[in-house]
Amino acid sequence: MARRAALRVLYLALLPVLVLLALVITPALVVSSVMSQGRVWRPETWKKISYGSRYFRSSFRGRLGEVVDVIDVVRDRLILLFVLLAAACGAGGLAVHALEIGVPAWLSAWLDGSFLSFLASWFPAGGRLSFGGGAALVLAVCTALAALALGLSLYAWLASALGEATRVILRYGGAATLFPDPGDAIPGGRLVLCQISDLHITAGGREPYEIEEGSAAWPEGAPRPDTAELTGRLQRLVAEIAAMKPPLVALTGDMTDLGEEAQWDELEAALSGIPASSQVLMVPGNHDVAINLGTSPDPYLTKRAEREQRFIEVLTRVERGSFQPPLHLPARKRAPRRLRAIAGLYPRRLDLEGGIRIFGLNSNRYRSRFVGSNAIGQIGGAQLRRLARALRRGSGPVIVLLHHHVARLAGPISLNDTFMIAMDGPRLLEMLAAYQQKNPKKNSALVLHGHKHLAFFGHYRSKSGGRVSVYAHPSSTLGHETDGHLDGVARFAAIRLTDDGIWRVETHPLRPARSAVPAPAPAEAEVS
Structure with a gap:
């Protein structure tokens, strides 16, 4: 008998949990099936789950951050909520007193036999609701509605988080791998563009945020x-x-x-x-927007x-060139309209001499709401x-310009890859x-x-044999970073293209005017 009773209690306890899991997982599977465009059950997708689970964790951290943000908003407005609740209770008490609303017999009987018996005096059987009874009734209704809203919100949040995580794992889960190219210098090649990136310009004499908080170490003596x-x-x-005098100066974010x-x-x-003769193309980084x-x-x-509005305004003054689509400055009135405005700007296309096409992409489409997910x-x-x-x-x-990495380097998988690689970088590659x-000799x-x-040259090769060169x-x-330590060497890159369609990248270090840190010699590498 005792075992049967224990099993019955166990079943009764597990049944709501199983129902809740079914209600949460079902929409998650539906979302993943729709968003993965029918690729959910292909065998190769399951090979990506090990790596894609890292994106799941980053996505889930983003969702947790949203919950923290909501809690912060509620906390900041807690006094206002209490005032509104007190006003509602007072209005309810006055209303029931003025309308002379009677007390149902079942309510008094239920209160007498429950742990709320101390409230029975406010709800006398056959009598009228008092001011306190009306206020308590409004408070109970508000509490019940708040609990219902919280439960529905929690359910929607869990379903959305699981759906997004499943979509990320199955659609973007497998990060592509880059293999290093030999560093042999190749003579010749005409200059296509100069690249500068991650400037982290501050104002008011401040140092960059990551250095001030200690996540990146600055070299001593610099x-x-x-x-x-x-x-x-x-x-x-x-x-x-x-x-x-390059044809184009490219700024790749931050x-x-x-x-x-x-x-x-x-x-x-x-x-x-x-120089006025150089065109300028700029793509946003996560620190910018x-x-x-x-x-x-x-x-x-x-x-x-x-x-993003500020970034577009800067584009109108800094960018130079016949870009498509043209710049459109959005109105400042509504935030959703401004958010849509920057989405329509990219990819930005620029045609250079020799049939070279330049495309600028915005890799900051992930809507981060707190610091933990801003780099995704x-x-x-x-x-x-x-x-x-x-x-x-x-x-x-x-040439495709963007801010985030599109693949990881060959070697052990790092948790930091989650915040380096764009979730759909493999799709771009x-x-x-x-x-x-389609034309290996022409379409480099x-x-x-x-x-x-990070500074590296590499190439990606698809299963079908296509090859893409990548330069970070x-x-x-601030320089190159190794294990959290910056080398403090300023530099820019010059991108050249040989007659054979081989990309050549030259890094030009700049010795700081007052620095004791030695600058390395210029480096050249083939990244065909």
Whole structure:
């Protein structure tokens, strides 16, 4: 009998849990099936789950951050909520007193036999509701509605988190692998563009956020990277670039440290030395549009809308060239409209002499609301589809510029890859590899990016044989980072193309004017 009773209790306890899991998992599977476009049950997708689970964790951290943001918002408005609740209870008490509402007999009987018997005096059988009884009734209704809303919100949040995680794992889970190219210098090649990236310009004498908080170590003996030092380094880099007179100057994100207006002003002043003969293309980085410090969450994306508006305004003054689509400055009235405005700007296309096509992408489509997920990259399906259509309309060498990494280096998988690689970076590489394979001698493809202050040359080769070259540029003002330590060497990259369709990348280090840190010699490498 005791065992049977225990089993009955166990069944009764497990049944709601199983029902809840079914209700949560079912929409998650539906979402994953729809978003993966029928590729859910292919065998190769399951091979990606081991790596894709890292994206699941990052996505789930993003969802947890949203919950924290909501709690912060509620906490900040707690006094207002209490005032509104007290007003509602007072209004309810006055209403029942004025309307002379009677007390149902069942309510009094239930109160007498429950743990709420101390409230029975407020609800006398056959009598009228008192002021206190009306207020208590309103309070009970508000509490029940709040509990119901909380339960529904929690259910929707869990279903959304599981659905998003499943979609990320099955659709974007397997990160592509880059293999290093030999560092043999190849003579010749005409200059196509100069690249600078991850400037992290500050304002007011501050140092970059990551250095101030201690997540990145600055070399001893080097001048501190405050506003004057960073802008001074950038001005000297621009002067060297101007002497080369490149057809295009490309800025691949994180131009500012926190996307503030004063930081953009400092950047514009430092970039004023770019020669008028050079065109300028700029793509956003997470520090430009998506950064949310731990003390300043952005649950409603209003701050992001302001940063994106500011970025577009800077584009109108900094960019030079016949880009498609043309710039459109959105109205400042509504945040959703401003968020849609930057989505329609990319990919930005620019045609150079020799049939070279340049495409700038925005890899910050992931809507981060707190600091833990601001570095997660996502290009987005709409942007990739527009790029695919543009590639089909032409041929010739192609350079794609974006901020986030698109693949990981060959070797052990690192948890840091989650915040380095755009979730749909493999899809971009497959698209470019297919383009290159159509005409291997003519359709050479190169991806240029920045993001994690790492410098490497590599190539990606698809299963069908297509090949894409990838160059990651470190911070042009802070240097290359190894295990959290920056080398403090400013540098820019010069991208050249040989007559044989081979991409050549030259890194040009700049010796800081007052630094005791030695700068390495210029490096050249083939990244065909």
